[in-house]
Amino acid sequence: MNKDSTLTCEILITSDLHGHLGPIDYRTGEKRQKGLATIASLIKQERSHCQELILLDNGDLIQGTPLAYYAATQYSDELNPGIALLNELKYDAAIVGNHEFNFGKPLLNKAIQDSKFPWLSAGL
Numbered sequence: 001m002n003k004d005s006t007l008t009c010e011i012l013i014t015s016d017l018h019g020h021l022g023p024i025d026y027r028t029g030e031k032r033q034k035g036l037a038t039i040a041s042l043i044k045q046e047r048s049h050c051q052e053l054i055l056l057d058n059g060d061l062i063q064g065t066p067l068a069y070y071a072a073t074q075y076s077d078e079l080n081p082g083i084a085l086l087n088e089l090k091y092d093a094a095i096v097g098n099h100e101f102n103f104g105k106p107l108l109n110k111a112i113q114d115s116k117f118p119w120l121s122a123g124l
């Protein structure tokens with residue numbers, strides 16, 4: 001790139017997903033336009049026209065819904081579904097939210113180890 005070139009970069013941030021991964025209301029089971037699955041469509045749309053896109057999660061990912069609770073308490077040795085989705089969507093980094101500690105440091109450490117992106121210790 002020469003000095004007259006301009007680089008435009010988009011930054012997309014998700015925050016406080018709290019285990020809302022699928023496009024459903026976890027209390028009723030009804031389909032809803034919410035959750036990371038719905039956001040994934042928007043992320044893919046942005047990626048299609050922006051090559052320099054930075055994708056971040058601002059914390060509070062692995063705690064909140066019954067799905068998150070079930071994954072953390074019954075399948076703690078498995079890949080956390082929130083981490084699986086962030087890996088699949090090729091997040092560039094995630095930030096540790098206060099609720100990442102709800103199920104203890106071993107679960108958080110496993111989530112970090114299973115991530116294909118770095119974790120940061122500063123909130124946005």
Ligand SMILES: [Zn+2]
Nearest residue numbers: 016018060099
């Ligand atoms: Zn939160």
